[in-house]
Amino acid sequence: MVDLLTIIISKYNYWGYIVLMMIGLYAMIVKKNLVKKIIGMSIFQTAIIFFYVSIGMKKNATIPIISHGHDGGEHAVHAVDFINPLPHVLMLTAIVVSVATLGVALALAIKVYQQYNSLEEDEIDSQIKVK
Amino acid sequence: MIWQLDLIILTFVIFCGIGAITIKDLLGAAILFGAYSFMMSLLWAIMGAVDVSFTEASVGAGVSTVFFVSAVFRTTRRTKD
Amino acid sequence: MKWFGFIAVFLCGSLFIYGTVEFPGWGDPLSPTSTHVSPYYIEKTMEDTSVPNIVTAVLADYRGYDTMFETAVIFSAGIACLFLLRQMKRKKTDFRLYRHTATGITFRIEKGGKLPPTAKEFERIDGLWTPYDLIIKTTGRFIIPFIQIFALYVIAHGHHSPGGGFQGGVILGASFVLFAISHDLRSALNRMSEKLTAFFYTLGVYIYAGTGALCILLGANFLDYSALATILFVDPVTARSHGILIVEIGVGIAVMAVMVILYYNLVSAGKFDEGL
């Protein structure tokens, strides 16, 4: 029982990311509404960011800011005391990329709406076929 | 870090995510997406990723939501799914 | 389609979950991620750059090149949005609404006509204008300066605390967005015009890439801030610290401006006349 609990504790974050990613993927595959798809896309990207942040996690460690700032080099810094900063750095970039994608996607969605007066993919498709 | 807290918030995140894609109103979906992002940023803060959490709080929960709302404002709230 | 999608996603998810079996445990301090590259950052940051916030140091220095492209991504998103949505010419079918401030009478001028700017007693209003916005306006005016101060602090204090160019830039941008929401788009444009925004976001990226290029001119590799020591009159480690600050400011300016221009474009669908 305890073993199972340890497994769950040690893995549930990864499972969580998979669930979120699948929610996003589902929305992008199944939903017909373009804004819904864009939301799905954002969720998808966030899930991956979540995954990376989970990688960076380290037990019994603190946030990656060296608190004893500028008081000289006598306090040795030990790697085990700080959470891995690298995934955080990567994910800052990924968040910015995702907001940039979001902006472009929304701009395109507005353009689509201006053209077809609809955001539903099936309605747009039927309009295209009629033409 | 307390893993129970983490789990609870993760559950919230998942619910917000499901809510955001199922609700049949795009404005509501946008707001739920904001809530999702905010919960996510909390989760990351718990995991010690303060910078990422800070960014997500300002970008995901803040600006993204505004973008969604303005896009919905310029298009339509109506959705079939 | 729904069920098909669900099944596909479910299968895919199960596959992924199977893939996590051999993952190192969550938060395991002995996992490869915690032992291979990252310890170097944690242990050497203070020596190399004297920046206590390791994330900032890695972001702007060790992997500063990534961050430059991150800024470039934001920059391209701004241009892309402008390129896609911005309508340079007003359509003939557009109309404008004016309200007589004294009496509250509203009228609309169709086919692209407008009142001369000398007609001071009329103010132009949005299509979805709400008369009772005084509270919102006042609150907005009251808190926007604080938000901006905070944003500047976040940018400047990124060395020591969570935050940095992105977060600060986004918050700064958000303050302008808040202004545009609480007032209207035109008054926001009066304060922060399109050209000014464009100037800012090019300036931001210029600062970043220019700092990098300056390092080449000073004889080091691209983005090697230690080369700045000769012109900043400090030792190389402090020069790195200063270099990080300079590029963070650049990032902050660029992100701020891009957030604003994205908002302007999205909310007015490229017409820059009225918004939320």
Add this chain to the structure above:
Amino acid sequence: METIVSIRPFLAVLVSILAVPLIVSTRRTNFREGWTFFAAFAKFSIIASMTPVILDGVEIEYTIAQVLPSVAIKLKVDAFGMLFALVSSFLWIVTSAYSIGYMRRLKEHSQTRYFCYFALSLSATIGVAFSANLLTLYLFYEMLSFATYPLVTHHQDMEGRSSGRKYLLFIVGSSIGLVLPAMLFIYHMTGTLEFTQQGFIAGIVPPKLIWILVLLFVFGFAKAAVMPFHSWLPAAMVAPTPVSALLHAVAVVKVGVFCILRVLTGVFGTQLLFSSQMDTVVLYLASFTIIAASLVALSQDSLKSRLAYSTIGQLSYIILGAALLSPKGMIGGMMHIAMHAFGKITLFFCAGAIFVATGTKNISQMVGIGKRMPVTLSCFFIGSLSVIGIPPGGGFISKWYLILGTLEADQRFMLFILLSSSLLNAAYFLPIIYKAFFCTPEESLFENKIDEAPPWCLVPLTITAICSIFLFFYPEPFFSLAKIVSVGIFSGQ
């Protein structure tokens, strides 16, 4: 064998390509055709200047570019290539003159384009003749396919389009679908594509695959029009007659045959063919084509179609000659390339001249035409004598050697095929002559007034007719060249 390196073969290929921009940029029609003549003469003289060297048993090489490891785009002149190049470059001069008469008289459009692609086609033909390896051969073969497409479809009408489709389908389809894989397979197995005297794949490629490869090549070079890959040739007759004359009686179709012969001897080698018994298969394919094509020719009313089917049959003579695997048969096949070229081009020129002068295409309408166009029809007679193989037509020599070859190889059945096909040839040519000269006057559609085609048409066809008689008496230098080839191939045995 001695080889020397010289740029002359490359120049011979290049000279007509270089003429193309000159032709395009010249607006005055006389100058434009002047360039064509210039190129034709230059080409012929370059090739002729190499002849003595080749007759001395020396080979000339030139590497244009190294494109693949161990395979270059490379030219090599040997006796066989020389024979073919001499024939085609000489006939180009004659055809150029004929084209001027034909095209001007009929006021064809886009004559600039016509002369350009003609020059390109000749480049490709000489390129094929001088190819040193299979890749170069394939390159020029494809170049020829694409360069002749605008010529075949010159009229740009519905009929032209459908013929063009058929032409491409057969020629390009078979070369990409059959030759290319076969060539790649050989390259994969042996690592080289260079032609040699005795072939280079013996012992490397498993015997089971030999027969697949042989069939791939024989059918893949569809320009040789071995049945069932022949039907593009009658379709291609929609082209202006000079095109049919030079390309579809000499250059293009002979390129196909040339390629087959080259590959059979230079890649497989006679010994391998003999030991794998592929010679028999090729013999029967060729003999079937000979008989079937001759029979079909009998039923054709359009003169050009009849000539086309005749060509299909005659081409297979050459293949048959090579497949006999006997020195005399080989000489006969090689000689037939030259003899048939002179004979058949005369016939086509005559068909064109008749069309130019009277607008008639069909044989049934040519009753009594001999009285109106005596020179043309006399030349037609000479040409058909040559093709049938009756002295004093040059074709007699090649057929004589073919028959000797069948005896030498002890292929009695092939002897029978050759003789019966000659009878068939006579059966489809001589009635035309008879109708033209000896019909009763009341059936004739023509007045008894002499009204020949313009001199630009008439002179070339007279020249080729005289040539084909001349070759009967003095078959040099073709005979010596053929002999060198034959000796080279069979000396190893």
Add this chain to the structure above:
Amino acid sequence: MSQHFPAFIIVIPLIAAFFIFTAGWLKRTYCFYIAAVALAISLFSSFGLLLQVLQNKVVVYHFGGWSPPWGIAYRVDYLNGIVLVVSAAIAFLNLIATKKSVEKEFIERVGPFYALYVLFVTGTMGIVVTGDAFNLYVLLEIASLTGYALIGMGTEHAALASLNYVFMGTIGASFYLLGIGYLYIATGSLNMFDIASILPNIFQSNVVLFAFVICLTGLFIKMALFPMHTWLPNAYTYSPSPAISLIAPLTTKVMVYVMIRILLSVFTPSFSFKSMAVNTSFVWLAVIAIVVGSILALSQQSLKRMLSYVMIAEIGYMVGGFWLANRAGITGAILHIINDAAMTLCVFLVAGNILYRVPGDSFDNLKGLFRKMPFSMGAFVVGALSIIGVPPTCGFFSKWYLITGGIAAGHYGFVAALLFSSLVNVVLFFRIFEIGYFEPFGDLHISGSMDEEEKTFDDAPLGMLVPLMIVAAGLIALGIYTDTLVTKVIQFAIPGGIS
């Protein structure tokens, strides 16, 4: 200065992009010239870099002065040296060739257009030159984002097509990012060559296997390998012509390069080609892509759409060639990246020229084009012959290597698919030639006069034609110098272990 070439290639266009954007507000005519100068410098540097590579085998550049795996390093070797030169040349030539049509199509948006253009080039060349797996993702996103925007400004259903491209592209890029995450979790490193040095110890781990599968899926989506190709035809059909002649040659080919780079340099051949069955199944996937792409191309009725399906088939060539896992096949794949990029540029430039003069690119609009635009169509013929694979154009030689690779691997399905696709290409392109040449039908050979050509002559302006001619000549030059390319460069790009 020459030691900074790797930085120049990327940074100069990047900085130029900002200048161009500013110039767009001040004086529009400057935009083009700034872009041209920047890309010329970039081309020059990439050429210099290739020469350095030929001398020193590998050129490494440390950004920020930090050595990998801690900092980001660019690493140029034989493989990306040559791809780099080709991409830079394509970007530069296309910039010159499309000047007029940009002025025509984006009169008000010249500044943003050229800024996006140059950023796209920056992103693409960065992808090629980088040695850091995560940096590649960021650059990929730059290239994609600018690509979405450029495509989104096209005609008809461009916005919708571009939005679909956004979705697929994001999934693809995110999968790639996820795969890198899996690699990171297994190794703790992001530098490609550092990962490669760690991986052999943990090959049996299924995390690595998952990283492999996920990365590959992402890349397949990005390169539009069938059945993940759905975004491509619409996006390419509706996009503006000056943009598509940049995007079409670069995007998918560069993604194939990334695949080759990741599989050869990160996972190393001993992992990637571990299982024969996997290799074969990927080749079969490519075979399906080739066959389906060719067949779908047959059923199209407009030029750009047909070409985009041809490109889907061409992707199959490269992927299949690579997964043959032998020297000839991989040589063919790398060679085909270069050749296919060049010939795609050629045919899409012609499509752009046609659209400059003719209202649309559906087959009905192509009638009589040989008479109207002989030079453009001449270049089109060269491009088409190259795609068909006729010597001495370059397409023949890459096909040659691919087919010999197929024969050597005993994979006759692939050989058959290549031949089939060549034959279909003959049909495809000759159908267009026929329309351009024969139609509208008339009795030209009876009534036609000799100088009719001059009357209807209306080819694209000289500024568009000259670069096109250079590209067309380049196709033949690439073909003739194939052996030099292979023996001097490409054969060193393939690791020694592959026979």
